[in-house]
Structures are given as C-alpha cells and as structure tokens.
Amino acid sequence: MMKDLATTIIQSELYWEDIDRNLEMFSSKIAAINQPTDLVILPEMFSTGFSMRPEKVAEPAGGKAMQWMKRMAKEKNCVIIGSIATEEGGKYYNRLIWQRPDGSYQQYDKRHLFRYAKEQEHYSAGDKKLIVELDGWKICPLVCYDLRFPVWIRNKWINGIPEYDALIFVANWPERRSHPWKTLLLARAMENQSYVIGVNRVGNDGNDVYHSGDSAVINAKGEVISKTKPKEESVETVTLSRKELEEWRRQFPAWMDADQFSVDNRQ
Numbered sequence: 001m002m003k004d005l006a007t008t009i010i011q012s013e014l015y016w017e018d019i020d021r022n023l024e025m026f027s028s029k030i031a032a033i034n035q036p037t038d039l040v041i042l043p044e045m046f047s048t049g050f051s052m053r054p055e056k057v058a059e060p061a062g063g064k065a066m067q068w069m070k071r072m073a074k075e076k077n078c079v080i081i082g083s084i085a086t087e088e089g090g091k092y093y094n095r096l097i098w099q100r101p102d103g104s105y106q107q108y109d110k111r112h113l114f115r116y117a118k119e120q121e122h123y124s125a126g127d128k129k130l131i132v133e134l135d136g137w138k139i140c141p142l143v144c145y146d147l148r149f150p151v152w153i154r155n156k157w158i159n160g161i162p163e164y165d166a167l168i169f170v171a172n173w174p175e176r177r178s179h180p181w182k183t184l185l186l187a188r189a190m191e192n193q194s195y196v197i198g199v200n201r202v203g204n205d206g207n208d209v210y211h212s213g214d215s216a217v218i219n220a221k222g223e224v225i226s227k228t229k230p231k232e233e234s235v236e237t238v239t240l241s242r243k244e245l246e247e248w249r250r251q252f253p254a255w256m257d258a259d260q261f262s263v264d265n266r267q
Contacts, residue, residue: 030076043170083110147185164192186218
C-alpha cells in the first residue's frame with residue numbers, strides 16, 4: 001500500500017505585477033506551515049498575477065521566481081508548484097513548474113489559453129501533458145482554463161492502471177464565473193475517478209477583476225474534503241488517502257467502461 005499524500009493549498013491575494021512582494025509574501029506563508037507536507041500548491045502566475053503584459057513581467061527560464069521555488073522546496077523538503085510568466089526562445093508561456101526539493105523540476109505550458117482575456121495574443125500554448133510521480137502517486141498538473149476541456153484532461157486506463165491519481169488546477173479564476181469553477185472541479189473528480197485539487201487566488205487584480213478563491217480538495221466520489229473558505233486568504237493541509245481512492249475504484253469500476261480515444265495535440 002502506497003503512502004497517503006499531505007497536500008498544502010495556499011489561497012492568497014497577489015500583488016499585481018510585483019514579483020518581489022509576491023515572493024516575500026509566499027515565503028512567509030510557506031515558512032508558517034507547521035505540519036509535514038509533501039506538496040505545496042500556489043495559484044496561477046503566483047509571482048505577478050494574471051498579467052497580459054509578459055514583455056514586462058515574464059522571466060527567462062530559471063529566473064528569479066524559479067530560483068525562489070528551488071530554495072523554498074529545499075528548505076521545506078517538499079514539492080512546490082505554481083505557474084509563472086516565462087520567456088523562452090522569443091516566446092512567452094504561462095508555465096507551470098513542478099519543483100522538487102532536490103533541485104530537479106518538470107514543466108507544463110498551459111495548453112488552453114484564455115481567449116476571453118486574449119491570452120492567446122500574448123502567450124504561446126503548450127502541446128504536451130505532464131504526468132509526474134510523487135511517493136508513488138501519479139499526478140497531472142494543469143492551469144486554470146484547462147479545466148473546461150475534459151478530453152485533454154481525461155484519465156486513461158491501460159491494463160487496469162490509471163494514467164494519474166490526482167489532478168491539480170492552479171488558477172486565477174474570477175468570482176463572476178465561480179459556479180463553473182466549482183461545478184467542473186467536482187465533475188473532473190467524478191468522471192476521472194481521481195482526486196482533484198483546485199487552487200485559486202482571492203482579491204482584485206490589476207484590472208479590478210475580483211476572485212473569490214473557492215479553492216478545494218475533492219475526492220474521487222466528488223466530495224469536498226477541504227475546509228478552505230471562499231473570499232479569504234488561507235493555508236490548509238489536506239491528506240489524500242490512498243486506501244480510500246483504491247477502494248472506490250474497486251467498488252465502482254466505471255473506468256472499465258470508458259471509451260478509448262486519442263488526442264491530436266496540434267493546435
């Protein structure tokens with residue numbers, strides 16, 4: 001039996017386009033975590049807010065925010081994830097970083113760019129899904145708007161083995177669309193028979209768009225198992241039960257009746 005996974009979600013306000021203040025703020029929040037954790041999750045574009053001015057805020061790969069993540073992961077002896085506005089090869093990416101305490105990392109470039117905010121005019125889309133492993137858990141981390149696209153997210157089972165055990169969404173999802181955020185998080189957990197973790201910011205951004213957070217940890221049955229409240233800053237550690245997940249998959253093996261499919265990654 002594989003171990004349970006202690007996961008810390010940080011629901012926070014962000015300082016608009018101010019990398020130094022955001023890193024200082026998150027340093028304090030992470031340092032204050034007073035129980036063991038395997039994974040700390042930060043919101044989308046945690047160092048700048050959801051800015052459509054990458055020419056001002058984007059950092060080169062390995063820049064200040066990534067170096068900070070590397071230090072924090074080592075100090076806390078856990079994985080830290082969040083997305084960063086990143087410049088590479090003359091293009092800008094909304095890039096999620098999976099930073100391990102040993103200094104190694106993996107990355108995922110947001111696949112679905114938020115057309116309503118014209119994100120596709122400023123950033124380039126990724127075309128590769130990321131599946132990472134942590135203490136025997138297979139985890140698929142994604143970014144905000146990706147949540148609306150179930151084909152890209154869909155869990156595949158090969159010879160009874162799932163592609164992943166947990167989905168993570170880091171987000172800057174506005175309060176005025178909180179109903180779909182909350183509904184789709186539940187749906188993704190139930191249809192993929194996996195844990196789902198959604199970590200969203202709170203407060204107004206630089207465009208005066210309000211975010212209510214509504215961060216949550218949801219089990220494979222679609223039950224919310226976290227206690228984070230909307231509209232306020234919060235740091236909460238929730239344990240994902242391996243036994244509970246495997247028992248539910250055995251008791252209700254809907255995955256055995258799933259349709260086979262493939263995804264064309266080209267845009």
